[in-house]
Amino acid sequence: xxxxxxxxxxxxxxxxxxxxxxxxxxxxxxxxxxxxxxxxxxxxxxxxxxxx
Amino acid sequence: xxxxxxxxxxxxxxxxxxxxxxxxxxxxxxxxxxxxxxxxxxxxxxxxxxxxxxxxxxxxxxxxxxxxxxxxxxxxxxxxxxxxxxxxxxxxxxxxxxxxxxxxxxxxxxxxxxxxxxxxxxxxxxxxxxxxxxxxxxxxxxxxxxxxxxxxxxxxxxxxxxxxxxxxxxxxxxxxxxxxxxxxxxxxxxxxxxxxxxxxxxxxxxxxxx
Numbered sequence: 001x002x003x004x005x006x007x008x009x010x011x012x013x014x015x016x017x018x019x020x021x022x023x024x025x026x027x028x029x030x031x032x033x034x035x036x037x038x039x040x041x042x043x044x045x046x047x048x049x050x051x052x
Numbered sequence: 053x054x055x056x057x058x059x060x061x062x063x064x065x066x067x068x069x070x071x072x073x074x075x076x077x078x079x080x081x082x083x084x085x086x087x088x089x090x091x092x093x094x095x096x097x098x099x100x101x102x103x104x105x106x107x108x109x110x111x112x113x114x115x116x117x118x119x120x121x122x123x124x125x126x127x128x129x130x131x132x133x134x135x136x137x138x139x140x141x142x143x144x145x146x147x148x149x150x151x152x153x154x155x156x157x158x159x160x161x162x163x164x165x166x167x168x169x170x171x172x173x174x175x176x177x178x179x180x181x182x183x184x185x186x187x188x189x190x191x192x193x194x195x196x197x198x199x200x201x202x203x204x205x206x207x208x209x210x211x212x213x214x215x216x217x218x219x220x221x222x223x224x225x226x227x228x229x230x231x232x233x234x235x236x237x238x239x240x241x242x243x244x245x246x247x248x249x250x251x252x253x254x255x256x257x258x259x260x261x262x
Contacts (some may be wrong), residue, residue: 003104003224003233010111011217017115018210022123026132029115033135036108040143043101 006036058191067197070125070186071206074117077182078209081114084175085216091168092223097160099223101233102147106172107220109140113179114213121206124199127190130183137179144173 009032016025085107091097099107116133120126147169151159160167166174202210227233 001228001230001232003101003108003228004221004230006108007111007217007221007224010108010115011221013115014118014210014214014217017118017122020122022119025115025119026128029112029132030135032108033112033139036105036112036139039101040105040139040146043105044146 002039006032006039009035058193063191063193063197066189066191067125067194070189070194071121073182073186074120074125075206075209077179078114078117078121078213081110081117081175081179082209082212082216084172085110085220088168089216089219089223091161091163095161098227100147100159102143102150103169104220104224104233105143106140106147106169109136109143109176110172111213111217111220112136113140113176114209114216118210118213121202121209122199124195124197125190126195127187130187130190134180134183137176137183141173141176141180144169144176148173 009028013025013029013032016022016028088099088103088107092099113133113136116129116131116136119129119132123129147159148167151167151169160169163171224233
């Protein structure tokens with residue numbers, strides 16, 4: 001549901017752009033970006049194997 | 053560049069060029085997404101969660117460009133697109149770092165010598181540069197020009213973004229359903245089944261090499 005939710009938020013943003021609700025489109029888009037950032041942080045739990 | 057005595061004709065011309073470039077960028081971004089669909093459907097490469105996040109960033113950047121096209125060119129919409137493209141850059145850098153170390157498994161077939169996430173990194177970098185150049189070329193009075201109705205070229209960009217968005221929703225639904233997206237197995241099933249079917253055949257074939 002994580003990625004599906006993000007794409008649905010973008011779909012809502014697209015609908016708001018189409019119907020000229022500029023502030024709502026910006027708001028939903030920024031919320032989607034913040035949630036995407038949180039998801040990225042969650043996926044960062046895999047350590048990068050750096051060998052020196 | 054920011055001449056205060058600029059004529060309205062020059063402003064209108066600059067506005068139309070900026071909107072044309074934003075629409076062109078949307079088409080290019082959706083072309084990249086269509087290429088990733090080609091890899092997914094015809095080469096049976098299942099997308100990983102980081103791949104989906106990069107697609108999300110591509111679509112978000114296109115949304116910023118569409119806002120410019122729909123509401124008129126404004127710096128806040130360019131900033132919106134920039135945020136998404138920087139986010140995409142971070143995601144693709146993360147994936148490059150994951151697979152760059154020796155001994156760590158490879159993911160995905162290379163396209164023209166580079167993995168898809170490396171190409172995504174280059175494209176996001178180009179998008180960031182493009183947006184910065186557009187910001188340099190903007191004018192404070194440009195934001196006062198009212199937006200006319202969309203032409204067929206801009207309507208096409210809107211429809212293409214919607215189709216790519218719906219395609220991603222369907223793809224994510226079939227991949228993850230309503231659950232948390234897990235990492236995709238590598239190599240994909242197509243290659244595994246080829247090996248298995250060769251071993252099971254009455255001729256006892258063996259495919260050498262990976």
